[in-house]
Amino acid sequence: MMHWPAEAIWEALYPQLPDFTVEVLPQLDSTNSELMRRIRAGRLEPTLLVAEQQTAGRGRLGRGWQSQAGDSLTFSLTLPLAPRDWSGLSLAVGLSVADSLHPALQLKWPNDLWLQGRKLAGILIETAGMGEQRHVVVGIGINLAARPADGLSTAPAWLQELLPEVDAGQALLRIAAPLVQTLRAFERSGFAPFHAGFAQRDALRDTAVTLSNGTVGMARGVDVQGGLQVQTPAGLQLVTSAEVSVRPLAPPAE
Ligand code: BTN
Numbered sequence: 001m002m003h004w005p006a007e008a009i010w011e012a013l014y015p016q017l018p019d020f021t022v023e024v025l026p027q028l029d030s031t032n033s034e035l036m037r038r039i040r041a042g043r044l045e046p047t048l049l050v051a052e053q054q055t056a057g058r059g060r061l062g063r064g065w066q067s068q069a070g071d072s073l074t075f076s077l078t079l080p081l082a083p084r085d086w087s088g089l090s091l092a093v094g095l096s097v098a099d100s101l102h103p104a105l106q107l108k109w110p111n112d113l114w115l116q117g118r119k120l121a122g123i124l125i126e127t128a129g130m131g132e133q134r135h136v137v138v139g140i141g142i143n144l145a146a147r148p149a150d151g152l153s154t155a156p157a158w159l160q161e162l163l164p165e166v167d168a169g170q171a172l173l174r175i176a177a178p179l180v181q182t183l184r185a186f187e188r189s190g191f192a193p194f195h196a197g198f199a200q201r202d203a204l205r206d207t208a209v210t211l212s213n214g215t216v217g218m219a220r221g222v223d224v225q226g227g228l229q230v231q232t233p234a235g236l237q238l239v240t241s242a243e244v245s246v247r248p249l250a251p252p253a254e
Contacts, residue, residue: 002052002070004169009048012177016184017079022048026069031058031076032124032139039078039128039135048080048176052168057141058216059122060111063243065141071158072147073168076139077179081127081187087224087240088184088191090125096182097121100175102162106203108248109219109228113142114203115157117248136183140175144168191226198222208249211239216249 006022013020028034028051054074057065060061067074083089090111098105098113106114111119121142129135143158144167159166165176185193199205204219209230211217217232227240239246 002168005051005173009173009176012173013048013099013180014143016177016180017046020046020048022050022252024050024052027051027053027055030054030058030065030136030139031074032126035076035078035137036126036128039137044080044135046077047077048077048083050075050168050172057233058124058139059141060124065122065124067141067143068147070168071143071145073140073144073171075135077176078135078137079180079183080129081134081136083187083190085190086141088194088222089122089136089186091198091222091226092182092186092191092194093123093125093140093179095194095201096179097123097140097142097175098201099197100178101159101171103246104162105201107198107201108203109222110226115161118155118157120144120157120159138179138183142171144171192224195222195224195226196246198226204228204246204248209246210249212245219246 004024006024007144010022031049031051051074053069057067057074059065094107094111094113098107108114111123112119112232124139126137129193143156145158199221202221205221207219209219215232217230220229222228227238230237230239251253
């Protein structure tokens with residue numbers, strides 16, 4: 001197994017979440033799938049679950065997330081969460097991760113981290129449970145080291161381009177405690193406190209985009225609930241559905 005600063009992470013989280021568990025496993029199908037199974041089985045304790053390797057990592061929109069042990073950080077965090085409005089959560093999470101890692105990172109609506117137009121990390125948020133007792137599972141995959149671009153339409157980016165010394169454990173140590181704070185702040189106040197920070201890192205702002213429903217327009221930032229505003233020939237459209245994917249019309253300039 002690799003070296004993980006599990007105790008340091010736990011100590012950083014303990015003040016916010018005294019009943020918290022940090023768990024690192026050498027292999028899992030998917031950290032999101034495992035936490036969702038546990039929640040459905042009634043195992044509800046707040047958990048940060050790391051897999052050194054995932055055999056069936058999942059992305060948004062039914063896509064996969066491929067990674068090899070050592071070249072990525074793949075983890076999920078679960079805790080009970082009861083915000084009044086869930087919209088914008090993936091943006092707040094992305095902002096938290098970017099702020100923890102590097103000023104050069106940008107956010108691509110609704111939940112990717114980009115470096116110079118290339119994807120560096122992805123976020124998959126799921127929820128389980130009913131009514132007041134909803135549990136969120138926030139899954140994050142971050143490329144750390146270079147890897148083959150096979151199957152991907154554009155070459156990925158990786159964190160060691162920016163931070164050559166940072167391994168998976170150190171990246172997680174930087175991310176974990178601020179992420180829990182972000183989730184708590186989101187629970188209290190929703191997306192509004194994150195709106196300005198997102199705008200600063202918005203990778204799509206004022207670029208031409210194509211939506212998966214065929215609409216073409218100019219991305220004009222997000223509204224206070226995290227919806228993407230797209231200027232189209234038919235007027236300003238607000239894109240809120242997570243089922244809509246957005247891509248730049250032209251490959252971004254380097
Ligand atoms: C995306 O890019 O569409 C989201 C990718 C999310 C990947 C992470 S890796 C840890 C967690 N477990 C999964 O199966 N997926 C998320």
